Amino acid sequence: MLAQWRRSELLPPVTVAMASGGGSMYLLLGGSGVGKTLLVKRLQKLSSKDGAKDLGEPPSTLPTVGTNLTDLLIGKKITVRELGGCMGPIWSSYYSDCCCVLYMIDAAKPTQISSSCVQLLSLLSAEELMSAPVLIIFNKIDLPCYMSLVEMKSLFRIQDIIACAKQPITVVETSARDGTGLSNVMQWFHSTLHD
Ligand SMILES: Nc1nc2c(ncn2[C@@H]2O[C@H](COP(=O)(O)OP(=O)(O)OP(=O)(O)O)[C@@H](O)[C@H]2O)c(=O)[nH]1
Numbered sequence: 734m735l736a737q738w739r740r741s742e743l744l745p746p747v748t749v750a751m752a753s754g755g756g757s758m759y760l761l762l763g764g765s766g767v768g769k770t771l772l773v774k775r776l777q778k779l780s781s782k783d784g785a786k787d788l789g790e791p792p793s794t795l796p797t798v799g800t801n802l803t804d805l806l807i808g809k810k811i812t813v814r815e816l817g818g819c820m821g822p823i824w825s826s827y828y829s830d831c832c833c834v835l836y837m838i839d840a841a842k843p844t845q846i847s848s849s850c851v852q853l854l855s856l857l858s859a860e861e862l863m864s865a866p867v868l869i870i871f872n873k874i875d876l877p878c879y880m881s882l883v884e885m886k887s888l889f890r891i892q893d894i895i896a897c898a899k900q901p902i903t904v905v906e907t908s909a910r911d912g913t914g915l916s917n918v919m920q921w922f923h924s925t926l927h928d
């Protein structure tokens with residue numbers, strides 16, 4: 734049962750055959766304000782040469798209008814393309830260009846859960862993403878009102894979604910603000926790369 738999964742059990746090993754052409758484009762999707770830009774800034778710091786141990790105060794962010802490309806060095810160079818939440822209607826035009834998907838949800842915002850669920854189901858059924866590993870990130874778990882995976886299980890029907898999906902799906906909980914769970918995101922990136 735998902736409710737009983739330990740964090741390590743949420744991270745099955747995944748190996749990806751990269752899209753033909755050898756690209757390493759990771760698509761980062763999720764509704765407006767869920768924390769995508771902050772996550773990328775944090776990952777950039779974590780993957781920098783000095784491998785920051787102390788993340789420090791969270792940098793400020795602005796809503797992403799359009800797309801935001803960031804290179805990360807995670808064993809090799811990969812590129813994360815964040816699409817602003819406001820771009821939802823045209824996310825699908827970027828599907829063919831990517832090898833993996835990160836899908837972020839604000840775990841402290843119950844009112845966004847049903848629209849997140851619809852968006853997730855839509856991307857999981859997209860032909861271009863049928864073999865793309867997907868990382869579902871429940872973010873903002875530092876907030877007192879966040880919903881745990883146990884609560885998500887009933888609200889989000891995450892077990893059913895995972896069971897029906899063709900893609901390998903991994904679930905993590907994070908706080909891009911205080912850094913909790915970001916090592917699991919890094920671990921997932923590693924698991925998607927060939928040696
Ligand atoms: N408390 C808390 N706040 C967070 C966390 N992650 C992001 N935020 C805050 O949430 C707000 C929105 O974060 P962004 O990273 O800009 O969100 P986004 O998903 O990129 O939004 P769009 O670009 O508009 O789609 C900012 O004020 C962040 O500091 C988190 O884990 N915890």
Ligand SMILES: [Mg+2]
Nearest residue numbers: 769770796797
């Ligand atoms: Mg953004």
